[in-house]
Amino acid sequence: MVELSRRRAIEDVASELFSAHGYAATSVRDIARVLDIQGPSLYAHVTSKEDVLWAIVDRAATRFETAAEAAVASGAHAGQDPAAALAALVRAHVRVITDDVGAAAVFVHEWRALAGERRAGVLGRRDAYERRFRDLIEAGIATGDFEMTDSSLAATAVLSALNGIPGWYRADGRLPANRVADHFVDLVMRMLLGASR
Amino acid sequence: MVELSRRRAIEDVASELFSAHGYAATSVRDIARVLDIQGPSLYAHVTSKEDVLWAIVDRAATRFETAAEAAVASGAHAGQDPAAALAALVRAHVRVITDDVGAAAVFVHEWRALAGERRAGVLGRRDAYERRFRDLIEAGIATGDFEMTDSSLAATAVLSALNGIPGWYRADGRLPANRVADHFVDLVMRMLLGASR
């Protein structure tokens, strides 16, 4: 966590605290204390506590979207192999989480604390993101690669399982990030692939 | 949500509010307002805000444990058919969630707000509960019913997927609780069963 800018350092500290204790249970002074400054001094860099949350959530959402776009568009399977595309999407999702567990946890759990348009915007982007999973599952069923299933429930189940990762993954834990991704790709493929495998 | 006792009504209202906004973001006065009483009047029935949270979490944990015990111990598959036992365990877990979505969500997400022994106790019970899933997965691998996999990661993935249910399930939604359970049993079995299926 190198300090590129003071603003960014604030967001990184806030990510850790928000993910560990929740947005509402974290005070502005808690964040300041970690940075060894006084509470009010934070406001030289940010305009409100909610702005910090928004910055974290917006950046995390963008990272998920960018990674998904790259994963699905890349390679020989562009638009023609749903199973390979879904595997790449799962792998990209795991990587975004393991690259910044705190931010991912905040994105997944703390969007409720946002108000009005920001909250609605995040929900919309989350729906669009989930639709990528659902569409690939449906495409795989259509080609006969995947067994018949409720695509909406399956997509939600897969994303819930993936989004549980911040709850147990540790960078210095038993499984390195790449192995975690391998396992999830395996589990998802087993869950969906038909007798063709 | 019938009012059996005032104390229970308080816990039911608190479950709704805690699950919707989080423990820290819910004030004692918020709970009182829904019950049409004054904030301090709550303390005629409870000793602290955290006691209310604890009551909700403890009861939910007990419901999960009791349902799991009954599911695994019952029927002809007692201790001899890991796949059938795991299916029953998944079904029981879904039922506990759909029977009281608010309490389940609080159990899954708000235990962080507990302090000291209570927090440690819940974590211990959660671990023991997860071990039921892991042990059955390992037993199924040992008998050859399930394909080889990382049992710990698989158990966590399954539970994360199930615990995502409060995030989208609605009692008056597209899928009734029984169908949700059917689908999750199917997905979990597909994920784990080997070529023997």
Next chain:
DNA sequence: CCTACCGATCGGTAGG
């Protein structure tokens, strides 16, 4: 980035 300070709200108590 600091000190001094603001109004609002928090969980909870006293005393009926």
Next chain:
DNA sequence: CCTACCGATCGGTAGG
């Protein structure tokens, strides 16, 4: 179950 009230803490501002 109520009114009146408590000390603590909250997010944030003023003015340097």
